[in-house]
Amino acid sequence: MIILDTNVLSALMRQIPDRTVVTWLDAQSRTSVWTTSITVLEIRYGVQIMAAGRKRSRLSEAFESLLESMGHQIASFDNDAAVHAANLMAARQRKGRPVELRDTMIAGIVLARHASLATRNGAHFEDLTVPVLNPWIIEPLPCAEGVPRWGRPTRTAESRHPNRSNADDANNSVHFKKHWLWVGRGTSQDFRLTRRQKYGVSAIDNFVDWI
DSSP, X not given: OEEEOHHHHHHHHSSSOOHHHHHHHHTSOGGGEEEEHHXXXXXXXHHHTSOSSHHHHHHHHHHHHHHHHTTTOEEOOOHHHHHHHHHHHHHHHHTTOOOOHHHHHHHHXXXXXXXXXXXXXXXXXXXXXXXXXXXXXXXXXXXXXTOOXXXXXOOOTTTSOTTOOHHHHHHXXXXXXXXXXXXXXXXXXXXXXXXXHHHTOOOOSOHHHHO
């Protein structure tokens, strides 16, 4: 069971979804991919506070399509998750670590389900005792108690040939498996890396800014 954090779903909801994340997702079993009720809250809230218009409508449609393609597999914040979240929050408080409530609730759900977590914000979850995956990178994330944390192999901006054009990338782009919905509405084949992807900046917490 792999639980997708909010930043992973956000990457899939962009007008041109992040191809690295889509490629990683295509390698996963469809029935193993879930998200949480906390992520649903964050994304629905982020969409609803946007100004009315085409962008808001597109993102709302993209989110509904994405949930449908996942079979509405949403893990809830139940009593077991609350117990794990409380233990984690108390442990972090004792260590003087900042405690972000929603991230801790997501962590509680992941721990209660004995699942893996896919996220770009590895630093927020480095003390978990379950695998934490980064779909954007190949390097293992920091781990607690020897738990392996691997991202997926992918060509980084640094390994890209300096004379390679964006058109070359587009012509050699991955053919995504049909069972995962391409939720973007754009037609561009330009897959240039954003500054966040190129320089390894973590996805920001604010959903509206990220999208």
